[in-house]
Amino acid sequence: MTLQLTAALVFAVALVAGVLAQIIGRHATVPGIIFLLGTGIAIGPDGLGIVQPRLLGAGLDSIIGFAVAVILFEGGMRLEIAQLRSKRRVIRRLVLVGAVFTTAGGALAARFLLGWEWKTAILFGTLVIVTGPTVISPLVRRIRLAPSIAVVLEAEGVFVDAVGATIAVVSLELAIGTPGDPIGHAVVGMLERIGVGAAIGAAGGLVLGLALRVPKLVPRGMENILALSASVAIYQLSQAVEPESGLSAAIAAGLVVGNLGVRRIDELAEFKEQLTTLLIGLLFVLLAADVRIADVAAIGPGALVVVGVLMLVVRPATVFVASAGTGMTWRDKLFVAWIGPRGIVAAAVATVFATALERHGIAGGTQLRALVFVVIATTVTVQGLSAGPIATLLGLSRAANTGYLFAGVNLISIHLAKRFAAAGHNVELIDTSDDRAHQAQSAGLKLIFGNALDARTLAKARIDTRSHAIALTGSESVNMLFAQRIAEVAQEPPRTFVAIDADSTGVSPDMVRGAGARVLFGRGVELDTWLVRFRHHRVHFVRVVYAGGDAAALAGLPDGVLPLFLERAGAPHLIDDRTELRAGDVVELATTADAALADVWQPLVGVRAA
Numbered sequence: 001m002t003l004q005l006t007a008a009l010v011f012a013v014a015l016v017a018g019v020l021a022q023i024i025g026r027h028a029t030v031p032g033i034i035f036l037l038g039t040g041i042a043i044g045p046d047g048l049g050i051v052q053p054r055l056l057g058a059g060l061d062s063i064i065g066f067a068v069a070v071i072l073f074e075g076g077m078r079l080e081i082a083q084l085r086s087k088r089r090v091i092r093r094l095v096l097v098g099a100v101f102t103t104a105g106g107a108l109a110a111r112f113l114l115g116w117e118w119k120t121a122i123l124f125g126t127l128v129i130v131t132g133p134t135v136i137s138p139l140v141r142r143i144r145l146a147p148s149i150a151v152v153l154e155a156e157g158v159f160v161d162a163v164g165a166t167i168a169v170v171s172l173e174l175a176i177g178t179p180g181d182p183i184g185h186a187v188v189g190m191l192e193r194i195g196v197g198a199a200i201g202a203a204g205g206l207v208l209g210l211a212l213r214v215p216k217l218v219p220r221g222m223e224n225i226l227a228l229s230a231s232v233a234i235y236q237l238s239q240a241v242e243p244e245s246g247l248s249a250a251i252a253a254g255l256v257v258g259n260l261g262v263r264r265i266d267e268l269a270e271f272k273e274q275l276t277t278l279l280i281g282l283l284f285v286l287l288a289a290d291v292r293i294a295d296v297a298a299i300g301p302g303a304l305v306v307v308g309v310l311m312l313v314v315r316p317a318t319v320f321v322a323s324a325g326t327g328m329t330w331r332d333k334l335f336v337a338w339i340g341p342r343g344i345v346a347a348a349v350a351t352v353f354a355t356a357l358e359r360h361g362i363a364g365g366t367q368l369r370a371l372v373f374v375v376i377a378t379t380v381t382v383q384g385l386s387a388g389p390i391a392t393l394l395g396l397s398r399a400a401n402t403g404y405l406f407a408g409v410n411l412i413s414i415h416l417a418k419r420f421a422a423a424g425h426n427v428e429l430i431d432t433s434d435d436r437a438h439q440a441q442s443a444g445l446k447l448i449f450g451n452a453l454d455a456r457t458l459a460k461a462r463i464d465t466r467s468h469a470i471a472l473t474g475s476e477s478v479n480m481l482f483a484q485r486i487a488e489v490a491q492e493p494p495r496t497f498v499a500i501d502a503d504s505t506g507v508s509p510d511m512v513r514g515a516g517a518r519v520l521f522g523r524g525v526e527l528d529t530w531l532v533r534f535r536h537h538r539v540h541f542v543r544v545v546y547a548g549g550d551a552a553a554l555a556g557l558p559d560g561v562l563p564l565f566l567e568r569a570g571a572p573h574l575i576d577d578r579t580e581l582r583a584g585d586v587v588e589l590a591t592t593a594d595a596a597l598a599d600v601w602q603p604l605v606g607v608r609a610a
Contacts (some may be wrong), residue, residue: 007055011063011282014051014289017043018281029142031384033135033343036281037377040288053290060286064348067279069235069250070228071344074272075133075158076254080151080456087152093322094156094336095163101321102129103167105314109306110371114299119175120364126171127350127372128310128342129164133157134280135343135380143388144465146396149332153339161345162247166193168349169244176360197238197248204234204249205256213260224271227257247345280344287347288373295370303371307378315340331394339387341379346372401467402426405494407452407482408473409436411534412564414443416470416574419565419588421445423572430461452482455489466494468574470520474531476500476507483517497576500524502559509577518576521563522554530562530590539590548583560592 021039025032043050053060084091106125110116116124136157140150170190208230211217218226231253238249296303319337328336350372357365391397403426406413413429421427421444429440430452440447450457452473463469469486471479479498487493496517500507502524509519533539541564554563554575563575567586573579581587 005050005052005055007057007059010051010053010055010286013043014040014285015278015282017051018283018285019278021285022277022281031135031139031341031380032281033284033376033380034384036284037288037373037380040285041291041293043285044289044291046293051285051289053286056286061352063286064283064352065235065239065246066232067283068345068348069232069246070272070279071134071276072158072161072247072250073227073231073235073254073257074276075137075154075161076251076256077258077272078133078137079155079158079255079258081255081259084151084155087148087155090152090323090326090328091155091159093326094152094318095160097322098156098160098318099129099163099167101318102164102310102314105317106306106310109309109314113305113309114302114371116364116367119362120368123168123171123175123353124368124371126164126168127346127353127368128375129167130161130345130349131157131340131342133161133343134276134345135341135384136339139339139341139384139387141464143391144397144462145391147460147462149335149396152332152336157343158251162194162197162251165247165345165349166190166244168353169193172353172356176356176362193242193245194248196242197245198252200238200241200245201234201249201252201254202256204230204237205253206260208234208253209257209260212257227272228275283344283348287344287351290351291370291373292366295366296374299367299371299374303374304378306371307375310375311338311340311379311382331396335391335394335396338390339383341383342372342376343380347376401465401492401494403428403462403466404468404470405430405461405463405466407469407471407479409433409440409447410472410474410531412530413470413472414440414445415534416472416564417445418443419572428461430457453478453485455485458485458489463490463494464492469494469496470574471496471498471517472520473499474527476527480507480511480515483512483515487516497574499527502526513577518578520574520576522575522577522579525562526559533592534590539592541588541590543586543588546581546583546585546587548581554579554581557589562590564588564590 017039018036021035022032025035028035040051041047045052056063103122103125106128107118107121108125110121110124111118114121131153133154136153140153145153167190170193208227211226212223231250234253235246235250239246316337319333323333323336350369354365354369357363357368388397404417404420406417406427406429409429409431417427417429417440428446428448430448430450431437431440432449432451437447437449448457448461450460452458452471463486469482471482473479473482476499479500483496483498486496493516496515497520498507498512498515498517499520500509500512509524512519530539539562546566557563565572565574565588566579566581567573567588568582568584575587
């Protein structure tokens with residue numbers, strides 16, 4: 001019995017191999033592309049021979065178009081316009097200056113270090129303009145990069161894909177066209193493609209976003225498949241109206257949908273991210289399998305020298321010129337100058353170029369593709385593995401397991417937040433009310449304006465770096481949902497505390513514990529009543545010293561007493577249902593005016609005003 005390779009089998013094997021390679025990458029905590037490239041070579045014609053991309057024929061181009069549409073749509077969805085505005089100057093410069101410098105630097109390096117003809121060398125320079133969100137975004141999340149730098153790198157990766165790929169396609173048309181084709185006409189055509197694509201994408205994204213915002217227009221559960229089909233349709237429509245404008249259209253559509261505030265955007269983003277991961281794996285395995293080891297070897301060691309020029313000369317020059325006068329610190333500049341890995345768009349366009357040049361009888365297509373893959377493999381490996389240590393060295397990575405995040409601004413959360421901030425902890429609060437936001441800021445506290453249940457708000461709050469998250473809104477159901485949302489979106493959830501109502505029939509202590517959280521204050525309390533008491537200044541604060549000997553001391557507190565926090569060795573700690581007091585602990589309590597604390601709570605040494 002012999003194995004008969006078919007296009008369907010090649011597709012299926014590449015699909016599952018791409019997923020398995022990325023699973024290995026996750027476990028190894030290194031960029032998954034490293035394993036994807038190796039897997040593609042291992043099961044391709046130079047390895048086991050199971051994956052033969054040429055069996056797909058013209059279908060490979062269709063697969064590339066479908067995958068790129070979804071990948072760039074998802075990349076656009078990730079970008080927040082508010083953040084882009086704050087960094088628009090440096091992002092715009094990085095994209096435009098980078099396009100010029102990389103084209104020139106890559107072309108000169110290929111021409112004089114490898115001896116390539118100018119035509120092929122310039123095509124190589126245009127192909128390596130792109131960096132790509134498929135590499136940058138996972139890298140940024142893995143090393144917990146500071147938000148101010150993360151948004152610059154991610155936005156550059158998304159926008160430079162459209163600009164770089166369009167420039168590359170125009171260059172290819174000039175290379176295979178007639179010698180008399182005017183350069184000016186090509187430049188106008190390039191701008192026209194970007195503009196037409198952006199307009200079609202924005203219009204399509206607006207229609208899709210508005211449809212998703214209208215309640216019950218799209219039945220629940222069908223939002224994801226509608227967005228998927230629409231992103232592909234927008235891409236292909238733009239391609240039909242203006243060839244090679246689909247990249248701009250996909251990005252623009254994703255950007256509009258991601259910033260329209262559509263219903264269940266988190267579910268849509270999660271679905272798109274999973275689909276993107278699947279398609280990235282498929283494409284990299286197929287495209288890596290299509291590169292022959294003999295073609296790479298034929299270039300010689302000069303290929304690595306070319307990559308070194310791109311990494312150590314061209315990229316730093318681009319960043320330092322583009323960032324001049326933008327207010328970026330020297331640490332930010334150094335890090336951005338080091339990070340410029342190439343991704344799936346470079347690989348996809350290089351494959352298209354190799355096929356087009358071969359079809360027109362122009363030599364150099366296979367070498368061009370091979371060199372691009374050397375650039376991808378080297379930049380992803382070297383920069384991907386070194387990004388974390390360099391970010392830490394420059395002080396740009398966010399420290400893990402530090403800081404307190406409060407969901408809900410009220411007088412109780414402000415009281416607690418001020419105490420932990422005074423102890424030197426990084427404390428922030430989340431709320432959507434302008435009045436409550438002003439209240440927090442007037443108390444000298446940092447505020448994140450947004451919905452605490454929104455994954456984007458939690459990402460902005462750097463939930464994956466927090467040591468404690470406290471749900472202290474006036475609604476126990478919202479508090480519970482906050483704890484559940486954190487468990488969903490955080491790779492390593494912080495210690496989470498949930499305030500619940502006394503004698504509640506909605507949220508029980510067992511439900512809180514089942515979500516991996518703790519019951520704040522050690523028990524259910526009358527949330528609304530205590531918030532009213534704080535608002536009308538009908539509480540007294542007292543500090544008591546625990547004498548020891550009663551393990552259930554906190555459980556014996558009367559209803560008119562709220563245990564806020566305890567101090568042990570001078571450091572504040574939240575009180576929850578697992579708290580065990582030690583002799584000498586100082587507990588701060590909020591009491592009602594008529595609470596005779598000394599009479600009803602015996603395990604104390606003394607009472608003094610807070």
